[in-house]
């Protein structure tokens with residue numbers, strides 16, 4: 001990219017542009033808008049199908065079924081398809097442990113590990129459609145377990161290892177998983193993160209679990225329950241762990257995974273994604289947004305416990321036959337240049353991360369970056385929260401050396417794939433996710449669902465189905481309809497507010513519901529509040545997100561104590577720790593305020609927006625529903 005800063009746009013260099021997969025966004029967007037089915041079907045044909053589809057899309061509003069009648073398997077496409085070519089001996093995965101250990105897997109090696117674990121799962125009685133929970137740190141087995149489940153048609157459901165007992169238990173119980181795969185721990189920031197004892201506590205109330213498979217990572221002492229707990233390495237050494245395993249032929253619409261995410265109220269929702277549509281969506285967005293070629297080394301810093309890891313650590317890069325990088329530990333361990341040293345040593349060409357990480361690394365100054373050779377980088381990406389122009393410019397100038405365009409990708413667990421994003425050929429405006437991906441139609445609307453004028457704030461909606469669209473909420477189609485399709489009938493309600501400018505560029509502002517984005521992590525007020533009220537001292541609690549220059553938001557909670565308890569610093573700390581234990585360290589409130597009452601509607605709902613407005617010193621807005 002040249003330094004060509006024309007007004008507010010940043011343009012890609014002619015040299016970069018000449019080699020891109022997509023050189024003209026408008027042309028391709030136009031074609032896709034006029035011929036959506038042929039557009040998606042040409043893309044799907046680049047992948048392997050055991051049987052072609054009869055129909056590209058069956059749209060029984062609001063349920064979309066893509067590539068109906070088609071048979072495929074995403075793990076077959078991610079691995080076997082490449083193993084059948086020269087790519088078998090190229091690297092699929094470069095993994096680096098926090099303690100500097102490096103493990104690499106060629107496509108053939110990764111396929112064999114996946115097949116072996118797939119055979120282990122089968123031997124343990126896991127069948128097509130069964131759920132397998134995965135609660136692992138960022139180690140290769142995380143990816144192996146996902147792909148193994150997919151290969152035999154089981155449904156994987158990952159729980160981020162930063163979640164704790166209650167969060168894990170709720171997710172396992174909702175999914176009714178047979179197996180949970182975990183580890184004796186992981187390394188993060190020089191410490192061992194214990195996982196097995198969290199699993200033990202959670203699983204004690206998970207009746208569906210028949211077995212816990214434990215990967216040995218740290219060597220820490222863990223309790224193994226006889227008859228239930230088995231070591232991964234011992235299972236993989238058994239004759240049943242054969243490296244040969246044919247992929248299950250799946251209907252394109254068969255579920256691939258369930259990933260739980262926070263919604264407006266109540267328990268987290270199990271977002272269900274399919275083998276066919278999700279595969280096509282992640283394949284093409286990875287290819288076009290990151291301009292991925294098979295010689296690329298792609299590093300997405302996300303954890304696969306979140307959707308970004310599913311789509312852009314595991315599936316997207318492997319579907320494209322590239323090399324994907326996974327790093328276990330903290331960005332600043334042992335020194336603040338750890339990430340840049342990984343880019344240098346593994347010759348990373350595409351680097352995809354979150355604004356919070358950029359803001360926190362910026363604080364260490366540029367010299368940590370400048371001592372490293374980052375000349376292999378070609379494309380940068382950002383995801384998870386709005387990126388402020390200051391962080392954008394630092395990322396662009398210091399990391400990308402004014403050469404690498406930044407893809408600010410807006411999407412969600414529910415969308416499975418990028419929805420609003422530049423392509424590398426798009427002129428960029430720092431802080432804007434720019435325009436919808438070809439084949440996707442979005443809008444910003446007012447309370448009545450009418451398009452707002454340029455520059456006005458409104459609700460972000462998606463107007464037509466897309467291949468990686470969630471299929472439903474697991475076991476709860478009514479909630480799916482209610483949550484996404486009832487606010488504005490006929491269109492998908494994303495839960496974000498946004499603006500569109502005169503050039504048609506979209507600027508995401510933030511969530512309009514009770515979801516809080518903390519350091520890019522998505523948390524629900526309901527889960528935080530229910531963790532708090534499970535403490536004997538708490539009568540009622542309300543959580544809000546409070547803007548923070550580093551993390552985007554921090555969690556602030558308002559707590560009413562039960563009779564007989566007195567507010568104190570000590571109690572505040574105890575409540576923070578309690579949330580950490582129940583939900584996980586990422587959900588720990590940063591601030592606790594003890595109060596006598598909470599603003600509520602006459603029907604008893606807490607008005608968090610009033611608390612937020614008061615906290616920020618903003619006008620509280622319409623109070624007509626507030627009870628006396």
Ligand code: PRX
Nearest residue numbers: 383384385386408409410411412413508522
């Ligand atoms: O609020 C938006 C924000 O993250 C939400 C989705 O969170 P999650 O399902 O955890 O998925 C995160 C990774 C895809 C969105 O509703 N968000 C995501 N990307 C961006 C963003 N906000 C602004 N800009 C982005 N690029």
